[in-house]
Amino acid sequence: MNLIALNCRNCGAPLQVPDDLKHVTCMHCGTQLAVVHEGGAAYTEKLDALAERTEQIEDKLDVLHREQKLAALDRQWDKEQEGFKIRRKDGSSHLPSKTGSIVGGVIGVGVGLFVMTIGIGTAGGRGPGGFFVLIGFLFMFVGVGTSLWQLHRAAAYEKAKRRYEHRRQQIRRG
Incomplete structure (x- = not known):
């Protein structure tokens, strides 16, 4: 098992974690962290920040979905109006x-x-x-x-x- 050296995103404390680990809790401050692997680099990110970003993305997707429904409804109405x-x-x-x-x-x-x-x-x-x-x-x-x-x-x-x-x-x- 290979260990990788990381730092806590909240307090900066050094962490040694297995390279296949996805989540870890900082032993110094208790913050729950996600272990992010990008290319050859790895870093930690606070899970509450991820949850907040995920919620923002979901909100944006909801807005886009409603806009798409409105656009489809407007196109349908334009066609229906022509019939009248x-x-x-x-x-x-x-x-x-x-x-x-x-x-x-x-x-x-x-x-x-x-x-x-x-x-x-x-x-x-x-x-x-x-x-x-x-x-x-x-x-x-x-x-x-x-x-x-x-x-x-x-x-x-x-x-x-x-x-x-x-x-x-x-x-x-x-």
């Missing part, structure tokens, strides 16, 4: 909102009523005026239908967004 977007004919898109759907419905009904008024004003709604009444009714029907569809999409989007924000808060709290 309403596409326009020009290729642009927007997220549905309750206000926008109500305004769109009011505009559709308003245009429909205006066109119907023109039709009724033209020969009492007979002949070509009847066509305007029909078109006005169609505008109103499409306006209300589109408004209801967008209201449904807006409600589903808001529910999904609340669920995403709740999951995000849970991850942040750990």
